[in-house]
Amino acid sequence: MAAVALGLSGCGTQIAGHPEPAAGFGAPDETAASATSNASPVPPPTIPQPRGTDIDPCVLFAPEDLTAVGEPVGPPRPDDPGPGICTHGLRFEQNAAAAGFGVPFAEAAARQPGGTATAIEGHSTWLYCEKREVYQTCAATTAVREDSTLVTLLSLHGASAADTAEALHGLTGAALRKLPPG
Template identity: 50%
Template sequence: MTAVRRRALVVPMLLLCATTACTPPVPGEPVPAAGFRDEPQTSTAVQRSESPTPRDGAGIDPCSLLAPQDLAALGGPVGQPHPDQPVPGACTHQLTSGPDNVAGAGFYDPVPVVAQHQPRGVAVEVEGRSAWLYCELIDAHQTCTAATELGPDRSLLTMLSLQDASAADTTDHLFGLTTAALHKLPPA
């Protein structure tokens, strides 16, 4: 390695060490990306006073769960939605943000069943509801799904697959899609 290349590597490392060594600690509790929480909140100021509003997906077209404005931060949809993709009861939307980028929502198996099929996922919470979050890198696409409890026999499935994206960025967007879809479901 030449002295110039070595210096080019060492100088940024020294700057990084110098700037982080003097940084004051940030107060508070770290929060996972996208508001997904994998442990209960302990702050008394944020405790829930009641159960989440029951939601019912009966008679709802899965393709209506994500509107173009919900997908705008991802470049927006392109073409027509694809019902029953990737599973029956779900609907995907191709996105303009990259080749094979896809977002989707629909209805699926109960959260405990999803957790059995995706053992590497994590239990999270979405607006006071139990959910199961799973991410996997597939052919340069960060692909994440969330199954959010609607009742004992079904869940709201949301999914997002983005090329060259991090898991944190993908889950951040997925949380937004999940809450948008939840809000489109009428109270049970």
């Protein structure tokens, strides 16, 4: 089953190709809290051009954006697995990609103490990858405003963390370019 990670709680039913809480995006637990308290503080995010988030998350990935990771299957699923997130099923082994908007950058990084800081198109990005069964899931939380992040996720069957992260980098850049100035 695809294991795409989201910063949401309340994802109950697992359905083939749907994201489920994984890769550190659930509500912070005691382990994350203790790991975070021992971690270095995350520096303030770099946001070269603030972006608006008043956009349908289902348009953040166009079919042509997804062709590098698999052919889209069926229509995008808005508010799946939670509000403000849109999931795209991909043909092959129940792979999935998702995009939406999340909590401020520092809060997202605190929820994922095993992640790493990087940048996509100059925007601070927190990358977190986790393998669950045979699915490699990576999540990129990209600072677009002081109070909001673009969250992109990719879950691929049998892929390595490096390959999944590289593919997610391209998807995140494509989604970032669709956001209006804000």
